[in-house]
Amino acid sequence: MEGEAVHRLCGTRVRGASGMGSSVNAGGFEHLSVRFTPNVLLWSAVMVGTLLAAIMLGLAMDQRFVGLRLTDEPRLAIPVPSEGVWIEGIRSGSPAAEQPGAGIPASTSALVAITGFDGTRIPIGPEDLLEEPDALATYADMSAFFARQDRIAAILRQPFVDLEIQPMFGEAQTHRIDPQRQRPVSSLPLAFWIQIGVGLAGFWIGAWIWALRHGEWAPRFLAIAGAGLMISAFPAAVYSTRELAIPGGLFRVLSAFNSIGALTFGVGMIGLFLIYPRKLVAPRWLWVPALVLGAWKLVDLLEWVEGPGLGRHLPIVVAMLAIIVLVGLQFRATRGNPRDRAALTWLGLAVTVGAGAFVATVIAPTLLGLGAALSQGEAFLFFLLIYVGVALGVARFRLFQLDEWAFRILFYVVGVLLLLVIDAILIVTIVDERAPAFALSLLVVALAWLPLRDMLARLVLRRTEPARENLFRQVMDVALTPPGRDQQARWRTLLEDAFRPLSIAPGHEARTPALVDDGLALAVPGPGGLPGYRLDYADGGSKLFSLRDAELAAELTAMLANALESRKAYEKGVAEERERIARDIHDNIGVQLMGALHSTDYGRKDLMIRETLTDLRDIVNNASNPDLSFDELLADLRSQISEHLFAAGVAMEWRAESAGPAVLPLATAHTLRSIVREAVHNALKHGKARTISIVVRLEGEAIAMSVADDGSGFDPDRVQAGNGLANMQARVSGLGGRLTVASGAGGTRIAAVFPADTERNTQ
Incomplete structure (x- = not known):
């Protein structure tokens, strides 16, 4: 995303x-x-x-430097009238600090005039320290101020300058200094x-x-x-x-650019609130603030006003009043839209x-x-x-x-800038060589900025993710709860705990978690038949949803979908195992017990009961011999079936064919044995047959078999199939095979074809 x-x-x-x-x-x-x-x-x-x-x-820095810290308002407990500008202090190492004798008295004297090498003398007054020249009343005053600044700067560029100092008490003094050609960075x-x-x-x-x-x-x-x-x-x-x-x-020039920049700021802010967060005017009107304030600036440059x-x-x-009015109009326009109102409140308050x-x-x-x-x-x-x-x-x-991802760019840029700034500071101050300075600055950024960046990310981005172990436990609780109202309630509780929305409503259809209305809401689909939800206003309404929230929702839904699928697979396996046991008991145990019932030989009856108990253990443990060969399986099966039919007085025809020795997997052998037993059992119980014909063929990768009798038969369309036929159909279908049943007045024939798993055949 x-x-x-x-x-x-x-x-x-x-x-x-x-x-x-x-x-x-x-x-x-x-x-x-x-x-x-x-x-x-x-x-x-x-x-x-x-x-x-x-x-x-x-x-x-390209200014002549004297080293005086001047102020137009002396910081004295008792005001003392004086001419000139007050000397608040003298910077160490400056030309003013290198005067012989007692030097220039600081904090108790004033600079009243300067005289250049050519003899030009200019009195100094508080107006020379004016911070912003556009505070003057007229353009003529501004021009005079710039001209006076130019004359003072010209004197300071001469070989030496005489400073006339008036102490608080005593006679005026003159100090000759040679102004430094460049102002030190430390003096700024x-x-x-x-x-x-x-x-x-x-x-x-x-x-x-x-x-x-x-x-x-x-x-x-x-x-x-x-x-x-x-x-x-x-x-x-x-x-x-x-x-x-x-x-x-x-x-x-600098003063003019200062004014241009102020009006440009006004153009930007007015244009911003004309379009954000709601569009108040048509796009063609967005240029009006620039035209109006630009024309006003032209009036200023041409001095057409006083x-x-x-x-x-x-x-x-x-421009400031226009910004305030636009913020008010936007406040009215965003009524009923919490997202836009939140953005406007924050931005409008900051600008105002x-x-x-x-x-x-x-x-x-x-x-x-x-x-x-x-x-x-x-x-x-x-x-x-x-x-x-x-x-x-x-x-x-x-x-x-x-x-949030936008802050990653900003944090990395700040990190690189800090690296360059620290490197420059080290070179200027304590480290002369480039390589050690860069290495030291890189170490400082690595040890200080990277941990600080993570802390700032947590504070600024307000990352408060829930504990993953708790979410995993809740996901498993939802997955293991039986389908119904309890499971839906736990799914809803999981979303509430993970995102703490101000409101949550079911019924929102979405294929994947997605932000709605630019983060006003989060749509979460319902995995595994659970309802989808729309979550409004994250963190109790204190913020909007982010891409991080959508990613967390996707992770939770995927985790829950996998858990639900695992549970379904487990329940399906349990159901299939129950069906297998039921089929095996019906098809095998039932047939053998019936054979024992019809046998008149008590020794043989005991043998069949013992075999029945052995088969019962195999059914429960699913531990039949997987290595039984095809020929051995048919011989054992023929012996069992012939005894049952002999005891019932029914003749048997047996025919088995194979291309060579082969070993059948457990599922295939079990299916073959169960179908023959069940088909014979049905013929004896319902068909009143005199002869039963059994044919088994191993043809390449498939087994084809049939059990036919000459009994009375039945109408497959009118007679409801019992468990026997259903079990046979399920066994054959489970192996990917096909079962057919044909019955009429001349008897019944049950035929099946299913894979033999030839990967385990041995030649």
């Missing part, structure tokens, strides 16, 4: 996220994606994200890595879902939103964590809380001129809630119809 799911995921037909067909054709986009497997697509996304993250890291603050991590997580998780469902629009919109988050977070990571300034042109408040922040707020918290703490306050309530770098963590929620929603509610 998993192979079928993968084939369905990689198919070329476009489907809606709710399973409804869609006439939307993505053109070249879809044509390109279906050529590659989900692994290839996901790894491509991983490489693209990693490459872009490396570029952002390069831009963040946590906010940088948070924004890079959030961007990668959003892009990779969106790409993960899209790689597995690239033929549907809902995963595409989620991937677009993830790409938008990365496009927004990556540039912000560079400029929001700068030490003091970066070139103005670079700052302007400032970034209207050009950048307002469309983001409008994550994106809504970012808008409420950063965008909306800035739009209202109140200032951001949180640092942008910290606020990006809210977006991580969205994509963590998506990943957990895939596991619990099978969002986008993905099953």
